Amino acid sequence: xxxxxxxxxxxxxxxxxxxxxxxxxxxxxxxxxxxxxxxxxxxxxxxxxxxxxxxxxxxxxxxxxxxxxxxxxxxxxxxxxxxxxxxxxxxxxxxxxxxxxxxxxxxxxxxxxxxxxxxxxxxxxxxxxxxxxxxxxxxxxxxxxxxxxxxxxx
Amino acid sequence: xxxxxxxxxxxxxxxxxxxxxxxxxxxxxxxxxxxxxxxxxxxxxxxxxxxxxxxxxxxxxxxxxxxxxxxxxxxxxxxxxxxxxxxxxxxxxxxxxxxxxxxxxxxxxxxxxxxxxxxxxxxxxxxxxxxxxxxxxxxxxxxxxxxxxxxxxxxxxxxxxxxxxxxxxxxxxxxxxxxxxxxxxxxxxxxxxxxxxxxxxxxxxxxxxxxxxxxxxxxxxxxxxxxxxxxxxxxxxxxxxxxxxxxxxxxxxxxxxxxxxxxxxxxxxxxxxxxxxxxxxxxxxxxxxxxxxxxxxxxxxxxxxxxxxxxxxx
Numbered sequence: 001x002x003x004x005x006x007x008x009x010x011x012x013x014x015x016x017x018x019x020x021x022x023x024x025x026x027x028x029x030x031x032x033x034x035x036x037x038x039x040x041x042x043x044x045x046x047x048x049x050x051x052x053x054x055x056x057x058x059x060x061x062x063x064x065x066x067x068x069x070x071x072x073x074x075x076x077x078x079x080x081x082x083x084x085x086x087x088x089x090x091x092x093x094x095x096x097x098x099x100x101x102x103x104x105x106x107x108x109x110x111x112x113x114x115x116x117x118x119x120x121x122x123x124x125x126x127x128x129x130x131x132x133x134x135x136x137x138x139x140x141x142x143x144x145x146x147x148x149x150x151x152x153x154x
Numbered sequence: 155x156x157x158x159x160x161x162x163x164x165x166x167x168x169x170x171x172x173x174x175x176x177x178x179x180x181x182x183x184x185x186x187x188x189x190x191x192x193x194x195x196x197x198x199x200x201x202x203x204x205x206x207x208x209x210x211x212x213x214x215x216x217x218x219x220x221x222x223x224x225x226x227x228x229x230x231x232x233x234x235x236x237x238x239x240x241x242x243x244x245x246x247x248x249x250x251x252x253x254x255x256x257x258x259x260x261x262x263x264x265x266x267x268x269x270x271x272x273x274x275x276x277x278x279x280x281x282x283x284x285x286x287x288x289x290x291x292x293x294x295x296x297x298x299x300x301x302x303x304x305x306x307x308x309x310x311x312x313x314x315x316x317x318x319x320x321x322x323x324x325x326x327x328x329x330x331x332x333x334x335x336x337x338x339x340x341x342x343x344x345x346x347x348x349x350x351x352x353x354x355x356x357x358x359x360x361x362x363x364x365x366x367x368x369x370x371x372x373x374x375x376x377x378x379x380x381x382x383x384x385x386x387x388x389x390x391x392x393x394x395x396x397x398x399x400x401x402x403x404x405x406x407x408x409x410x411x412x413x414x415x416x417x418x419x420x421x422x423x424x425x426x427x428x429x430x431x432x433x434x435x436x437x438x439x440x441x442x443x444x445x446x447x448x449x450x451x452x453x454x455x456x457x458x459x460x461x462x463x464x465x466x467x468x
Contacts, residue, residue: 010382011309011381011382011385011386014353014385014386014390015352015353016351016352016353016354017348017350017351017352017353017385017390018350018351018390019309019385019390020307020308020309020350021308021309021310022308022309025219025222025308028219029219032214032218032219033218033219033220035214036214036218036219038239039215039237039238039239044239076351076352079350079351084214084219084307084308085349085350085391086213086214086307087214087218087219089349090214090239093239093240094239099168099169099349099421099422100421100422103349103354103355103422106350106351106352106354107352107353107354107355108352114355117355118355118357118418118419118421118422119419121357121359121418121419122346122355122356122357122418122419122422122424123348123353123354123355123356123357124356124357124358125356125358125361125386125387128353128356129386129387130386135386
């Protein structure tokens, strides 16, 4: 059997989640360093004045995909390509957005709906544990049995 | 001899800092959060620690992706406040305790915990928000602070067990320091939250309450929890709760839970806070009548300051 080039990771089964691991850290280095540059006011201004020029002149080692994700503000795509949320949040701040604006973009929601979700107690973990459903089944099997009458319907 | 008298854990949500800085603490949304720390401020004002060790994580402020130390101890005399993109928070610079920090470094490295030492480091909201929650907004922080920055941004962070054992080594280091100092250790971050990806907004209060219960009574159980479980159950960023185990490892096995507070949400995060006190021989009053009945007298005493604070849940 041919060896897999990239090891399977147990956390890849968590839905809607891009774990910032050593692989992503390596691939996302220039993307995250670009975000880090936005900590300085003069850099924020230079970026906003001409975004493409700023990236091409100062971060020429970004991949075309990373460059596109930045310019198009595709926040999930940035995470997929090695961005880390604490870094990409600096891009959102440069645009003048509160963090919940980014959260709404990443979750395909509106900022108001996202804020309301949080006020209602957040996104429930039930049904959000694993892509395969294995983790939810495992959790249900190890939890105390719930009588059928009380079972909530999704 | 220096000694650790208590441990405090607290979330370090940046929006809490922004609410303080923008004078919005009186708004109903934020009142709910800040009221939960009123008793804690009274408690720590009575304890009057000589030094606080604050376990926290940096959020792309002092450390970028250029260097990612797993455990970085602040050995400087002063730690400036980082500019996180909006100018530095208007809070006082943090004064360190280089002498004790150097002693801790020497002791725990020889105990096989290979720390990175930082003689120059800026600190961000991860450290300053918990200080605000416990001490309010004074012109100067009331005591020196030793920062201990833990990598929880890049996977994998140190394991819960490793964190707990580092806490043990810190306890040993402090107890071998010749000067008479009262130390409080903070574990910060958490509780459940995910701020990245399509699953952002995840909160798991059931997990959080169980974590708080175990932190007091059965921390060894928590040391066996794999990162996958933290991330799946408490959110990708919820894994930072491993930092709380450094605090717990630095305390005695048996502690008194002085106070607890929990509320959802602060921005995207479940806010959790707990105060655990070592049972000291120096204190005069018993912890509670119930405890008197079942424990030998020397075991149930604790810091008198903790007496007026009742354990509450919310």
